[in-house]
Amino acid sequence: MKTDPGGVANERGNVTGILEHEIRTCPACGTKFSASGAAGVCPVCILLGAVGGESASSKAPDVASALEHGFEQRDPTSVSRRFENYELMVDERGTPIELGRGAMGITYKAFDVDLRCPVTLKVINKRYVGEESARRRFLREARAAASLHHTNVASVFHLGRSGPDYFYAMEFVEGETLESLIKRSGRLDTKLALEITTQVASGLAAVHKEKLVHRDIKPTNIMVRLEDGGAVTAKIIDLGLAKATVHETGSQTAISALGGFAGTPEFASPEQFAGVAVDIRSDLYSLGVTLWQMLTGRTPFEGIPAEVMHQHLHAPLPLSRFVGIAQPAVVLLEVLLEKDPKRRFQSPAGLLKAMPTIINAIEKGSRITRQSLQNKAAPDSYAITRSMAARVGPKKISIARLPVTGSNFFGREADIGFLDEAWANRHVNVATIVAWAGAGKVHPG
């Protein structure tokens, strides 16, 4: 009797007529196995799961080797497809399905053999975390990312290590990347683009809440799924570059050791290029570039990286490209793409508050002003415009912000910071400090 020639799952091996046994093909490693085997589980997967235990030798699957030599060159049954309970999924040719490739490593479609569901598996290039202190920071920050749960953010739910290398498993998001959608559409309808922007801003609000910065918001890191009836779901993926915005005590700081610039030049904020500390406003800038590409099919600044960097830092926005695009959307882009972070929305929440104004104006065909947008965002913002000057005084700074008694000169850092920002904001002409006599209005610091 000849052996089975095909590769289909669920064959029937009828041998003697006594009993049929089902032969399946494991979706993870491609091995054919008897369905009546040990617990009906692919025996090779079980055995490979046993490789690399505490007393394991160096023959355990080597992620670094897989990265350096490439999976394509390896035997389809290679053990390096296994990362703990995750198996890389393969196409018809037996090649692992690659979802993306970047400086940090390679992203694959994988299968969680425990939970029987697809996942996204990112294998981190060891060169990226090649230094022990950086590796520790990466681990801590990956943990922070794993604590983030939001409808518009793909969850990171497992961080694994193989030797010196790391991989992490993320929620697998059905759909396509925003980049793919833009490419096949040319440019997106304004309403759809704003809806995606709103959802991404909502996800960024969750990122902000965890005191993280994504640092690489761009169309390839946003998955979208268009539903029948026009509804859309957008999710931020790949928190691989996410870093903590707050410095912790001791020597544990953000991923500075990973290099000065992290991100994608076309979508990076001016402050990312400048190498200074970035916060969530940097992500809002990148979201602005993303919105720009959704509406025009192109990024605002193009060229070699050095040219792109220079334009992000110094060049005015090429607003002349906007033809036939609703004015409120253009105003939104102007705010998002301010080179000075202080003049943007100060948080994703601020942007979210402004979005209804923009959408309503577009629906009504009316125009809006920048002031009206940032007026909406004011509760979350210290960036104050001329038109709000009348409100800047007692109502905004308020007595509540000042010491209750006139004798306390300490704990005014927030107030002083507020005044510094107001001073730097060209839209603020007057700042009035109201307090009791002797509270220290003349010498607040």
Next chain:
Amino acid sequence: MNLDQSSREGGVDRFRTTRWDIVLLSAQSQAVGYKEALAELYNLYWYPLYAFVRRRGHSPEDAQDLTQGFFLDLLERKAFTRVDQQNGKFRSFLLASLRHYLANETRSALSLKRGAHIEFVYLDMQNIQNAENRYGREEPIEALTPEKIFDARWAMALLGEARKRLSLEYSAEGRAATFEALIDFLDPLNSKKLPSYDQVADQLNVSVAAIKTLIHRLRKRYTELVREEISRTVSNASDVDAETHELCEALIAAEGRILP
């Protein structure tokens, strides 16, 4: 020499962690209890030997005699004198010893042994009776060498033993229901109509999140036991992974024709 290396309390696992290297040393030194320890290991893996003999063309009756005769040969320490000190794998040792035994054993010698009314006390007779049925259900793989098929059968026997131990562990801890409810979830292609996580969570009176954790732990423990089983059959801990990969290769080549 203490042959029982069990780390668990109670009698369930008395010889569960008996290691091949210790048995080998004790057999060569004729330590007390080595026969029982050897029988414990042999019983787990004798079917691949039986099938190997059958594949060499022997009738079912002769295969049973030869398999048991071989075991007696082991017990009489004859085979241990031929152990290659460099080859510390129980699997390799058994196969090499069996081939040597088959080459030297004659029909008349077998008859003599049968006529001598030697009592085969160590092997499970029920298993022997079932073996032929099992052998008949398996599909021959003409492209594979008998040795490769032997290795694949060995791997399946090993996995089966690990699964049995897993089941016993859960039962011993009063969690047999958990084991039964979750074991099918380890199969990514399970053709059975599996209940939803919600249903299983209700059945076990835990949360859905807990179900996922339990499945993860079940699988983790299963692979730990597999590793433990493999480590029992090699003399050197550093050989465990190499042995595992060899078994994987055999299973991949067998293409699911080997039954548990």
